[in-house]
Amino acid sequence: MEGRTTITEATVAIVASRYNGAIVDRLLDACIGTLRNAGIDPARIALVRVPGAFEIPVAAARLVDTGHYDAVIAIGAVIRGETPHFDFIAAECTRGLADTALRSGVPVIFGVLTVDNIQQALDRSGEPESNKGSEAASTAIEMINLLRSLS
Secondary structure, three states: OOOOOOOOOOOEEEEEEOOOHHHHHHHHHHHHHHHHHOOOOHHHEEEEEEOOHHHHHHHHHHHHHHOOOOEEEEEEEEEOOOOOHHHHHHHHHHHHHHHHHHHHOOOEEEEEEEEOOHHHHHHOOOOHHHOHHHHHHHHHHHHHHHHHHHO
16 A cells, blocks of 8 residues: 555644755755645645754644644754764754654655765755755655554
């Protein structure tokens, strides 16, 4: 059993960080474009901006808890620096999003880049076929459809 990749009746929230904004905005644009191209009405796409990747999970959890959204997509970019800060942020963001998805049964999609350098971030936020924001949107659509078919 697989989920379809087109959808009309769905409400999706996107939580996007402002940190590394140039990269995140590229991911976000592709994410929204993919949702719209799949058939989701723009009025049914909510966008919440948070300061950084560490804040994404709490906002995602709050959105899930409203019961208004069929999926929540997390969009951000964590780029390795010279300190262990990257490891903590990437791990806790991942854990928080996974915990929310498992607790709620609502798809919480991980569209947060965790990369070693800016070039890797640019490579993963470029053209639609390689843009991880677009991939996150496609994953959300597929998971919404799959979970509906399993109900």
